[in-house]
Amino acid sequence: MSVKNLADNSVSHTKTRRVFIGAGGAAIKMLQMTGLPESKYYAGFPVGGLFLMTDNPDVVNAHTAKVYGRAELGAPPMSVPHIDTRYIDGKKYVLFGPFATYSNKFLKNGSQADLLASATKDNALPMAAVGLDNLDLVKYLVSQVSLSPEQKMAELRKYYPEAKQADWIENQGGQRVQIIKKLPNEPAKLQFGTEIFASQDGTLSALLGASPGASTSPNMMLDLLAKSFPDEVQGKWNAKLLEIIPSYGQDLAKNPELLDEVRTDTSRTLGLVYTSKTQSTPEPQDSADVPEPTKFVPSPDAKEPVVEVGEESQTEPKKVA
Numbered sequence: 001m002s003v004k005n006l007a008d009n010s011v012s013h014t015k016t017r018r019v020f021i022g023a024g025g026a027a028i029k030m031l032q033m034t035g036l037p038e039s040k041y042y043a044g045f046p047v048g049g050l051f052l053m054t055d056n057p058d059v060v061n062a063h064t065a066k067v068y069g070r071a072e073l074g075a076p077p078m079s080v081p082h083i084d085t086r087y088i089d090g091k092k093y094v095l096f097g098p099f100a101t102y103s104n105k106f107l108k109n110g111s112q113a114d115l116l117a118s119a120t121k122d123n124a125l126p127m128a129a130v131g132l133d134n135l136d137l138v139k140y141l142v143s144q145v146s147l148s149p150e151q152k153m154a155e156l157r158k159y160y161p162e163a164k165q166a167d168w169i170e171n172q173g174g175q176r177v178q179i180i181k182k183l184p185n186e187p188a189k190l191q192f193g194t195e196i197f198a199s200q201d202g203t204l205s206a207l208l209g210a211s212p213g214a215s216t217s218p219n220m221m222l223d224l225l226a227k228s229f230p231d232e233v234q235g236k237w238n239a240k241l242l243e244i245i246p247s248y249g250q251d252l253a254k255n256p257e258l259l260d261e262v263r264t265d266t267s268r269t270l271g272l273v274y275t276s277k278t279q280s281t282p283e284p285q286d287s288a289d290v291p292e293p294t295k296f297v298p299s300p301d302a303k304e305p306v307v308e309v310g311e312e313s314q315t316e317p318k319k320v321a
Contacts, residue, residue: 021206025106049098126188198227
């Protein structure tokens with residue numbers, strides 16, 4: 001495998017039995033460079049996201065939550081509007097969005113030629129067909145890109161009526177390259193999730209599409225292991241996987257006792273309140289301090305509840321979003 005350093009144009013060579021491509025929006029382009037026959041089934045559609053952001057103490061101190069709304073008709077799944085607290089470089093902010101943006105770049109700091117460069121004789125027609133089959137999405141993107149600052153603030157005020165335009169600035173998020181996939185004898189499809197690609201011999205794999213969050217990352221990596229190391233997963237690795245994840249390979253919907261065991265252990269680890277249906281809550285085995293259950297208590301100076309962990313409060317929450 002040859003690797004070129006774009007900073008100084010130096011080239012290094014490495015011999016390896018397996019390669020994993022985890023390059024964000026550039027993963028599609030790198031997969032195409034492998035020349036694998038399976039790679040011709042994929043193309044990419046870049047979508048960006050813009051957020052309104054504030055660090056006004058009066059706003060950020062009154063909001064410690066993540067509140068979701070509903071996506072507009074024709075909007076893609078990742079466009080569900082939400083207002084939430086973020087810590088960036090140790091500083092607290094409140095963000096609202098996303099508003100869709102469009103760029104031909106596959107990376108935030110990529111090239112406007114990325115989309116055109118990814119088109120091949122195998123995926124050009126599927127890309128065009130996806131555009132025709134998703135006119136609602138095209139219309140949505142056009143409407144989002146044309147929004148004025150005042151119109152974006154109007155969307156924010158649906159969630160925070162007291163928002164002042166002087167407190168909020170626009171912040172461009174990253175790029176996401178959605179998968180366009182065309183399998184033989186099937187129509188091209190635009191996919192909004194995450195997909196693990198694996199070559200037929202399992203020696204090359206790639207993470208394509210949306211970057212997995214904390215809740216989906218473990219499942220993505222287990223999927224990667226199953227596709228790239230099927231013999232090991234079913235053989236010598238299976239006992240260790242079951243030790244780490246007792247529910248691995250099990251259908252929890254058909255095994256209520258195992259489901260209860262998993263929920264009990266998870267709740268103990270996270271310090272959440274859960275009453276076991278079949279057993280008593282086990283004590284921590286590693287002598288680690290388990291935090292008290294999280295309680296939502298309204299701050300005297302806030303219109304929305306804030307999170308308070310620790311001693312019980314005598315104040316009952318008035319509202320939980």
